[in-house]
Amino acid sequence: MNVNRRRPFRNPISVAVAWLFLLQITAAYTGAYDLGTTVADMRHAASASGGTSCPQLTRSNISTPGSINRQWSTSLGTTPVTILTADQTPAGRLNEIAAVIQTSLSVWTNVSGTLLVPSTLGTLQQTSTAAACSSSDGLNSICFNQNDAGFALGVLAFTRVVSADSVGEQLSSTSAPSTFIGEILDADVLLLPGNSNTTFATPAALPSNPNAYDLESIVTHELGHSFGFNHSGEWSAMMFPFAPPPGQFTAARPTTQSPDAPLSDDDRTGLRILYPDPTDSAHIGAISGRVLPANPLALPAAPAGVTGIFPAQVVAVDNATGTVTAAVMAGWSCGDPGPAQFDGTFSLQRLMVGTSQSYEIYAEPLDGPVVLGNVIYNLTSLCRNSTTDPGWPAQYACTAPPSAAPFSARIQPGP
Ligand SMILES: [Zn+2]
8 A cells, every 4th residue: 555645755554553453263274374575666766766576675764873753652441451460550550561562572672683672662652642653753652541553353453554664754844755666654553442352451451350451462462563574374473463352461471581482483583583693693594495286287377477376375493393483475586677577486485594493384375364455454465556556667567466265285306
């Protein structure tokens, strides 16, 4: 979705919205993290577009300490009360909610092998403005009392991420120009306000409010979006698109000894790809290949040029532990200057290496409960063309195919 043409600032920018849904999960399911991507606006000069139409990861600029600003709105719904706390004094409520936000942030900034560390984040600020989640202010905000058209039926929370599709983009005359394609310029987290059927409880209040959703799980998930994640089909991942049932929380609570505890290895691997630590010598393995149909005629006739399965989830299971180490939303590749090719390519990266380390790899279709639309919200994050963007240069145009029909996988053994 390209929106918000504001002169004189160079636009459009790319806006992705990720919703957290309410759904009972009926079957165990494994899948894949997926990272947000942005295609540069190739109608600009190479100095602004970077000269390539290959999808670029959507991520925050962490080049200077404290560069990711944070604020939350202390405006809370009172009729009904939507955020339940154990301490019900006014100051106590705010302290308890601020602690949940801090804990949720630390979950993401305590993963080994990444440069998203606590010092990357600015001090958590407060604002009394209810509608603080404006996508145009360049402030990364969390709102508990702001209504929005994004709250469709069943949506508990969502994050609106605005990213740059050219270098030098500004959200306002006072905001810093973007320095790379995919740079997150604004990421706002909104929780459903004023709904008498839906309440959120802090960990301290959850045991006595079993019909409330766990505030910490929801905020931690949404902050994952704010750092650049799409959803994961891995049911135990923090980035699984469906919230835990009321009264329950995702995975384990973080502790001082294990501050990233609620994340799964799938989440951690995704974060290492988004914000890699160049000194990390443990997670440097990669496995790549292609997912191909046994019968090439099974590929869709349109768009032309589709030579492999898209999308497929390709999963790496650690043979020693049986856990999903990493999984990717696969099916495309891209070499500069692009565009993306839908050739069934997968590439699992940042895998742990070691003499006893081995993985089993398998592919599976996205046929529910998580489907393509839950993971990649807008296919223009992979491909743009003259239909999506008038005047788009033909040599950089592509069209993403519709989701592949469900398939069964047979793995060809390696050498
Ligand atoms: Zn989500």
